Amino acid sequence: MIEITETVARSSKKTVAVAPSDVAQIGIVAKYDVLKYLRSRRLLGMVAIVVLVILLITALPPLLDESYPDGADAFMNMYAGYVAILVIVGATLFAGDAIVSEFQNRTGYLLFPKPVKRWVLLAGKFLASMAAMFLVLLVYYAIVLALGLVITGGFSVLGVESLLLAMMYSVAALSVGYLISSIMSGTTGAQVLTFAMFLFIFTMVVRLLTVGDVKPWFILTFAGDVIGYITQEPYPVEVTPTGEGPIAVSSFVPDVGVSMAVMVVYVLASLALTYFFFKRREMSA
Amino acid sequence: MSEPIRIENLTKNFKGLRAVDNLNLLVKKKSFMGFLGPNGAGKTTTIKILTNLLTPSDGAAYLNGIDVTKDPKAALTNVGTVVETPEFYPYLTPNETLAYMGELHGMNHGDIIQRTREVLETVKMTEWADKRIGNFSKGMKQRIAIAQAILHEPSVVILDEPTSGLDPRGMVEVREILEDLKNEDYTVLMSSHLLAEVQQVCTDVTLINRGQLLRSGPVNELTTSTNLRRLEIRTIQETTGILLAKISQLGGVSGLEPLGPRDFGLSLTGGDEAQADLLTELQNLGLKVVSFKESGVALENLYMSLIKETR
Numbered sequence: 001m002i003e004i005t006e007t008v009a010r011s012s013k014k015t016v017a018v019a020p021s022d023v024a025q026i027g028i029v030a031k032y033d034v035l036k037y038l039r040s041r042r043l044l045g046m047v048a049i050v051v052l053v054i055l056l057i058t059a060l061p062p063l064l065d066e067s068y069p070d071g072a073d074a075f076m077n078m079y080a081g082y083v084a085i086l087v088i089v090g091a092t093l094f095a096g097d098a099i100v101s102e103f104q105n106r107t108g109y110l111l112f113p114k115p116v117k118r119w120v121l122l123a124g125k126f127l128a129s130m131a132a133m134f135l136v137l138l139v140y141y142a143i144v145l146a147l148g149l150v151i152t153g154g155f156s157v158l159g160v161e162s163l164l165l166a167m168m169y170s171v172a173a174l175s176v177g178y179l180i181s182s183i184m185s186g187t188t189g190a191q192v193l194t195f196a197m198f199l200f201i202f203t204m205v206v207r208l209l210t211v212g213d214v215k216p217w218f219i220l221t222f223a224g225d226v227i228g229y230i231t232q233e234p235y236p237v238e239v240t241p242t243g244e245g246p247i248a249v250s251s252f253v254p255d256v257g258v259s260m261a262v263m264v265v266y267v268l269a270s271l272a273l274t275y276f277f278f279k280r281r282e283m284s285a
Numbered sequence: 286m287s288e289p290i291r292i293e294n295l296t297k298n299f300k301g302l303r304a305v306d307n308l309n310l311l312v313k314k315k316s317f318m319g320f321l322g323p324n325g326a327g328k329t330t331t332i333k334i335l336t337n338l339l340t341p342s343d344g345a346a347y348l349n350g351i352d353v354t355k356d357p358k359a360a361l362t363n364v365g366t367v368v369e370t371p372e373f374y375p376y377l378t379p380n381e382t383l384a385y386m387g388e389l390h391g392m393n394h395g396d397i398i399q400r401t402r403e404v405l406e407t408v409k410m411t412e413w414a415d416k417r418i419g420n421f422s423k424g425m426k427q428r429i430a431i432a433q434a435i436l437h438e439p440s441v442v443i444l445d446e447p448t449s450g451l452d453p454r455g456m457v458e459v460r461e462i463l464e465d466l467k468n469e470d471y472t473v474l475m476s477s478h479l480l481a482e483v484q485q486v487c488t489d490v491t492l493i494n495r496g497q498l499l500r501s502g503p504v505n506e507l508t509t510s511t512n513l514r515r516l517e518i519r520t521i522q523e524t525t526g527i528l529l530a531k532i533s534q535l536g537g538v539s540g541l542e543p544l545g546p547r548d549f550g551l552s553l554t555g556g557d558e559a560q561a562d563l564l565t566e567l568q569n570l571g572l573k574v575v576s577f578k579e580s581g582v583a584l585e586n587l588y589m590s591l592i593k594e595t596r
Contacts, residue, residue: 019362020391028388032377039376039417109371110433113336113443114389115362283338283368284299 029124095177287350365434375419
């Protein structure tokens with residue numbers, strides 16, 4: 001690599017004209033993207049949603065004159081099923097417009113002529129999105145685990161496993177969001193498509209495959225169901241129709257190991273494609 | 286040592302349209318090069334290639350001897366840019382934006398603080414340093430754009446129509462900043478279609494049209510070498526069609542156009558001698574000349590003649 005060491009002797013206060021390493025620049029990009037999330041109140045908004053969701057779920061049993069589940073894991077299971085929705089909202093807010101906004105909002109004219117590689121920008125932005133998403137999940141699980149401790153008197157170890165799976169799932173969801181952001185031309189369209197992809201498109205595909213008696217193990221949202229299932233003791237088993245009895249359609253349950261592998265594949269494939277499109281994309285308009 | 290900016294056989298095609306056509310250009314160290322051409326001439330496309338916003342279809346662009354396409358990080362390290370009035374992150378302040386840009390360029394914390402103060406003072410934005418940019422006017426954003434371009438004291442500054450879209454006062458203020466840049470050690474490439482601005486600010490000029498180089502050199506040399514001047518003439522009597530036809534037949538006259546009942550403009554090929562002869566010939570035609578003056582700047586005459594030639 002060629003390094004520029006020439007400095008301009010304008011005054012005694014000449015600054016260094018050597019760009020930092022790629023790794024250091026990733027940290028810089030991530031730092032200022034997190035600051036943007038904080039200033040735009042997206043992060044604050046997500047935390048507010050988290051608190052609201054927990055309040056609603058916690059308030060529901062007393063309102064219906066029902067008692068809370070006895071065990072800590074069962075208590076956690078009451079909340080774990082909603083994590084996927086939080087991840088979808090998070091992916092929409094933190095990934096949906098991450099790339100496309102630089103082009104549509106013309107901030108790319110400021111950022112792209114800087115001595116920083118496209119993959120470094122992508123990595124820095126993605127790290128910032130991950131940090132924001134992880135913070136949201138940690139807040140959610142911390143509150144729920146604490147509530148479980150207070151209400152049931154026990155700590156849900158399966159809840160921690162659920163958190164780890166939720167973090168993996170969120171990275172995969174962010175990756176898909178980044179991919180959509182790298183190919184769309186408008187921020188609104190990218191965010192709507194990201195949201196719709198998880199809430200409707202993936203869900204419909206899962207339903208259709210299930211009706212066709214094909215296990216949709218390779219669909220991300222299906223793999224993400226492990227976040228809730230992992231808190232069930234014992235782990236649920238699949239039910240398949242035998243030709244006799246009331247069961248007409250299979251009830252598939254994602255395998256934890258396979259689902260984790262699927263998430264990793266989604267992350268790698270989506271980020272590779274995102275980089276491919278981002279690197280080729282020009283500020284032509 | 287290699288030139289700060291070197292463009293070799295640069296070509297850029299957009300879906301069948303050739304925006305830049307085999308362009309060659311050299312910008313010498315510490316020169317202030319005006320990059321002129323009509324709308325669609327290829328100025329912005331060339332600058333976008335130089336700043337890694339576009340990839341060339343063919344040819345190469347070098348900054349401080351480094352190919353921008355092959356190693357953009359190294360090529361752009363010692364370069365400051367303002368392209369197409371960039372937008373800023375609306376939730377950040379000028380101080381934060383400049384810190385972000387400075388950190389990407391490898392400036393340390395102390396230098397960032399000191400230089401931020403200096404450049405914001407240069408662009409007269411000190412009092413807005415801690416206000417969010419989202420509420421700024423276009424002129425204010427343009428000044429912040431210039432501030433971030435010179436923050437790290439680059440050896441090369443590339444500006445794409447820096448006064449575009451500004452009100453007259455904003456244009457004057459930005460032009461003053463450009464004059465300040467000229468007095469420092471920067472090598473500047475500035476695209477513009479404001480000929481007076483280029484003649485006022487630049488030491489050198491390059492003219493392009495349809496993506497091709499028309500002329501390049503020092504402003505003084507080019508303006509004196511041009512043999513064409515634009516004249517505006519007012520007479521006592523009205524200039525009828527017959528009279529105008531006769532005037533258009535006079536030696537060296539072209540581009541004759543009526544400007545009013547007693548006013549007309551024309552282009553004249555030739556120097557002072559030809560201009561003096563024309564006055565005599567107009568009087569010989571029976572015209573009583575009230576005023577007889579050169580109009581526009583010399584660069585404009587050269588520009589117009591070259592653009593006409595390539596039409």
